[in-house]
Structures are given as structure tokens and as C-alpha cells.
Amino acid sequence: xxxxxxxxxxxxxxxxYPAEARSACEECFGPLxxxxxxxxxxxxxxxxxxxAGPASMWRYQxxxxxxxxxxxxxxxxxxxxxxxxxxxxxxxxxxxxVKDETRNPTHSFKDRVVSVAVTKARELGFETVAxxxxxxxxxxxxxxxAAAGMDAVTFVPTGLESxxxxxxxxxxxxxxxxxxTYDEVNRLCGEAADEYPWAFVNVNLRPYYxxxxxxxxxETAEQLGxxxxxxxxVPVASGALLVRVAKAFRDLRAxxxxxxxxSVRVSGxxxxxxxxxxxxxxxxxxxxxxxxTPTTIAxxxxxxxxxxxxxxxxxxxxxxxxxxxxxxxxxxxxxxxxARTEGIFTETAGGVTVAVLGxxxxxxxxxxxxxxxxxxxxxxxxxxxxxxxxxxxAATIRPRLEALAAFLGDGARKGAA
Amino acid sequence: xxxxxxxxxMRGLTxxxxxxxxxxxxxxxxxxxxxxxxxxxxxxxxxxxxKVRRFVNLYVGEDDIRFSEGLDTAVPEGxxxxxxxxxxxx
Ligand SMILES: Cc1ncc(COP(=O)(O)O)c(C=O)c1O
Ligand SMILES: [Zn+2]
Numbered sequence: 001x002x003x004x005x006x007x008x009x010x011x012x013x014x015x016x017y018p019a020e021a022r023s024a025c026e027e028c029f030g031p032l033x034x035x036x037x038x039x040x041x042x043x044x045x046x047x048x049x050x051x052a053g054p055a056s057m058w059r060y061q062x063x064x065x066x067x068x069x070x071x072x073x074x075x076x077x078x079x080x081x082x083x084x085x086x087x088x089x090x091x092x093x094x095x096x097x098v099k100d101e102t103r104n105p106t107h108s109f110k111d112r113v114v115s116v117a118v119t120k121a122r123e124l125g126f127e128t129v130a131x132x133x134x135x136x137x138x139x140x141x142x143x144x145x146a147a148a149g150m151d152a153v154t155f156v157p158t159g160l161e162s163x164x165x166x167x168x169x170x171x172x173x174x175x176x177x178x179x180x181t182y183d184e185v186n187r188l189c190g191e192a193a194d195e196y197p198w199a200f201v202n203v204n205l206r207p208y209y210x211x212x213x214x215x216x217x218x219e220t221a222e223q224l225g226x227x228x229x230x231x232x233x234v235p236v237a238s239g240a241l242l243v244r245v246a247k248a249f250r251d252l253r254a255x256x257x258x259x260x261x262x263s264v265r266v267s268g269x270x271x272x273x274x275x276x277x278x279x280x281x282x283x284x285x286x287x288x289x290x291x292x293t294p295t296t297i298a299x300x301x302x303x304x305x306x307x308x309x310x311x312x313x314x315x316x317x318x319x320x321x322x323x324x325x326x327x328x329x330x331x332x333x334x335x336x337x338x339a340r341t342e343g344i345f346t347e348t349a350g351g352v353t354v355a356v357l358g359x360x361x362x363x364x365x366x367x368x369x370x371x372x373x374x375x376x377x378x379x380x381x382x383x384x385x386x387x388x389x390x391x392x393x394a395a396t397i398r399p400r401l402e403a404l405a406a407f408l409g410d411g412a413r414k415g416a417a
Numbered sequence: 418x419x420x421x422x423x424x425x426x427m428r429g430l431t432x433x434x435x436x437x438x439x440x441x442x443x444x445x446x447x448x449x450x451x452x453x454x455x456x457x458x459x460x461x462x463x464x465x466x467x468k469v470r471r472f473v474n475l476y477v478g479e480d481d482i483r484f485s486e487g488l489d490t491a492v493p494e495g496x497x498x499x500x501x502x503x504x505x506x507x
Binding site: 012022023024025026027028029030031180183184186187190191193194202203206290292305307310 | 422424425426427429435461470471472473474476479481483484499501502503504
């Protein structure tokens with residue numbers, strides 16, 4: 001196995017760097033992206049070689065900036081793409097699919113980015129991995145570090161759901177709550193990355209980390225029989241996932257894995273209390289104005305100052321998609337709708353995605369003739385607090401048939417008319 | 418005196434210094450003084466129109482200057498001005 005990685009290139013000014021731990025371009029501070037030898041990938045990779053690869057996102061190793069490390073790969077990615085007939089019927093979208101990312105090892109799509117970042121951190125000789133997180137990332141970092149025998153230090157804003165805290169601390173990771181917003185946590189980590197010899201997966205390893213997101217789109221195309229969908233709906237926090245999904249479909253065509261030029265309309269989903277990208281989209285603005293104090297129940301998406309926000313905005317606009325926001329009430333309703341219709345229990349971020357999917361379908365932005373994929377990126381058991389009293393037992397009864405009968409009424413019995 | 422924190426990506430232009438002490442009442446004055454000391458930083462911090470570059474974030478103490486008065490934000494005597502590249506992702 002080899003990697004086709006050539007180095008890092010600045011997205012803004014094109015300056016090139018070797019493939020090391022580095023967060024930003026020295027010339028302009030712009031974001032860095034790995035570049036690959038696409039010709040070599042085209043020559044080496046086929047649908048068959050991919051099908052013969054591992055049942056994880058690492059079947060797409062050729063498109064990733066590291067070699068698969070079996071101690072790090074927990075079986076990340078390669079999640080089901082579910083044909084969502086019942087949800088589709090409710091929303092008037094007969095060709096709807098749901099990518100069920102709740103099925104990842106730590107139950108969110110963040111396993112994909114972490115799998116790449118921790119693999120790279122090990123390869124570069126780091127002993128400690130770290131991150132600034134809205135919850136899911138910390139969980140994924142803690143689990144992968146434990147599996148790889150590395151130390152982990154994770155930073156989160158105060159006020160996260162208790163499930164996400166427990167699910168991070170249990171692995172022995174040092175979990176540090178920071179009294180502030182995610183953006184303040186992120187700023188602290190940006191400074192700390194200069195001072196401590198740690199691999200911050202989303203700071204100095206961010207160029208590699210972000211690449212993991214592409215695999216969600218590669219899998220989608222493979223699972224659709226090597227076709228790109230017509231429309232995707234992607235939740236947006238930093239915007240990295242949306243931008244990488246858009247790029248990944250183009251990559252597949254560039255190496256000849258898709259027969260046709262993909263034309264995927266990419267739509268983004270945010271929570272109303274933290275929707276800087278949706279606001280810029282609605283206003284037709286070119287800049288994304290940061291939100292100082294996010295208030296959405298979708299805490300995993302509560303990044304007020306999204307680093308990839310401007311790029312996400314552009315991808316949505318240029319592809320003919322939209323970026324829309326959902327209220328807290330709409331989020332909770334959508335969580336229930338997805339669970340009732342498809343048997344998938346998602347966290348608030350998935351509620352955001354399904355709510356926005358419904359809104360865009362109702363407005364005709366997403367059309368019934370389109371093959372649509374909604375990315376449901378995390379699991380509902382991690383955000384129980386957000387659902388309050390909404391999903392509760394229907395009754396509490398004594399263990400007696402009379403009590404059951406009193407609760408159900410007469411009509412439910414066998415033989416009742 | 419104000420302490421300006423230099424991110425590692427810019428330390429090549431400050432002879433490796435992680436902190437530079439300057440005089441100034443506002444962020445603009447502090448950065449101008451910094452650029453006088455290390456002229457190569459000018460083009461990294463500001464674009465052709467003299468605006469702070471898109472990927473440069475500035476903080477006075479704990480506060481992002483975009484939520485205060487931007488370059489006119491006051492920096493208290495003895496305070497810290499921190500320069501950081503914009504990176505984020507949850
Ligand atoms: C469940 C879930 N979905 C989506 C996202 C958005 O990811 P990105 O920061 O790449 O936009 C996050 C980020 O934390 C998340 O936790
Ligand atoms: Zn650059």
C-alpha cells in the first residue's frame with residue numbers, strides 16, 4: 001500500500017508545503033489542503049480494487065493522506081445508505097436515501113476525520129492527540145487514542161450533553177471543560193498547539209483531518225452503484241464536511257470512477273440559534289459574519305465562526321443548493337419523524353438535517369425527481385437532554401393485566417370488534 | 418506596554434520570537450508598532466487596502482475584536498493582543 005499524497009497546498013495563494021503538522025499557510029494564513037497524484041490514483045484504483053478493500057472508510061485509502069493503521073481503524077465509516085421510502089413518502093421525495101452515520105464506532109461521522117488524523121499523528125511520531133470539540137469529536141478522539149495506545153487531551157465548551165462527556169472521559173482521556181463558547185475553546189487550542197507537543201486533530205493536523213470527511217461521499221457513490229446523487233443535505237458546523245463532500249464527488253470523476261460528470265446540488269443545514277452560513281446565504285452576502293453566542297440545541301453544530309463557512313456558502317450557491325436553518329422545535333420534531341419512519345435515532349444535528357430536508361422539499365428547492373441523500377451524522381442517545389420530556393413512556397402501570405386493560409381500553413383485545 | 422502573541426506560522430518573521438512588546442492604545446496602533454519592528458509582517462497581516470486579512474483573527478485578552486471595535490478596539494496597558502490563524506471544526 002502506498003499513499004498518493006504529494007504535500008500540502010494553500011487554498012488561497014497556492015503556496016506549497018511538505019506533508020507535516022501545520023495548521024495554516026505562512027504566506028497568507030489560508031487553509032492548507034493535501035494534494036495527490038491523481039494520475040497515479042487513476043492508474044492504480046478501480047471499482048474492483050475498492051470493493052476488495054476493508055469494510056471501512058479505508059477502502060478509499062488511495063484518496064487519503066496516510067496508510068491505514070489497523071490499530072487506529074475501529075471499523076470507521078462504511079455505514080449503511082438506507083433507502084428511506086417511508087420518510088421520503090412523508091416529505092414527497094420518492095428517491096430519498098439516508099446515510100446512517102449513527103452506526104460508526106463512536107456513533108458520529110467524526111470517526112472518519114479522527115481515523116485519518118490519529119493515523120497521521122502516529123505516523124508523524126506524536127504521542128498525544130488533542131482537539132477542540134463540540135462533543136462528538138472529543139468522543140471519537142478519546143476512543144481512537146485509547147485503541148492506538150496514545151494519550152488524549154480534549155477540550156470542550158461547558159454545557160455539553162452528559163452523554164458526550166461520559167463517552168469521552170471513559171476512555172481515560174483528559175477531558176477539559178472550558179468556560180466559554182466553542183469558538184473560545186478553539187481559540188485556546190490554536191494557542192496551545194503552538195506551546196504543547198500535541199497533535200491537535202483539528203488545528204495542526206486539520207489538513208489531514210478534513211480529508212476523512214470525503215469518504216462519506218465516496219461511499220455514497222459506491223452504494224448508489226457508482227453514481228453521484230442529484231442533491232445532498234449536509235449539516236454545517238465549521239463547514240468542513242460540506243466542502244469535502246462537494247469536492248469528493250468531483251474527485252471520483254477525476255480518477256474515472258464515475259462514468260458521468262457529477263452535478264450534485266449541495267445544501268447545508270444549521271440550527272437557527274447558530275446559523276451564520278444560512279444567514280449569509282439568505283442575505284446573498286459573500287462573507288460569513290460570526291455569531292458570538294450560539295443558542296441552538298444542536299450543540300454539535302454550535303460553531304459561531306466557521307472556518308470553512310465561506311467555502312461552504314460558495315459550494316452551496318454554485319451548485320444550486322441552499323443553506324437553511326431549523327428552529328429547536330423543528331429539530332426535535334424531525335428527530336421523531338426520522339425515528340418513526342426509518343428506525344434511526346439521531347442526535348440534534350441529524351434533526352437539523354432532516355428538518356432542513358423537509359423545509360427545502362416543501363419549498364420545491366429539492367425536487368421529487370432528484371435522488372437525494374441526507375447525511376444523518378450522529379446518534380440520539382448522545383443528546384437525550386435536548387429532547388426533554390418529548391420522548392417519554394406512555395404510561396407507568398402496576399404489573400397486572402387489569403392495569404394494562406385500563407390503560408389500553410377495551411378495543412385492543414383479541415377478538416374485539 | 419502591550420504583549421503581542423505571535424503564532425508559530427509567523428515566527429519566521431520575528432526571529433523566532435513568540436511574544437513582542439510594543440506601545441499602543443488600540444489594536445491598530447499596536448499592530449503598526451509591530452510592523453515597524455518587523456516590517457515583513459505587514460503584508461501578512463493586512464491586504465492591499467489595509468484591511469486585516471480574512472484568515473487573521475485578533476483577540477484582546479479573551480475577546481475577538483470583531484465583536485468589539487475592530488482595529489479601533491482599545492488594548493489596556495499591560496494587556497495582550499493575540500494573533501491567530503482562523504481554523505475551526507468541531
Ligand atoms: C454530528 C455532527 N454532524 C455534523 C457536524 C459538522 O461538521 P463540520 O464541522 O465539518 O461542519 C458535526 C461537528 O461537530 C457533528 O458533531
Ligand atoms: Zn497562502
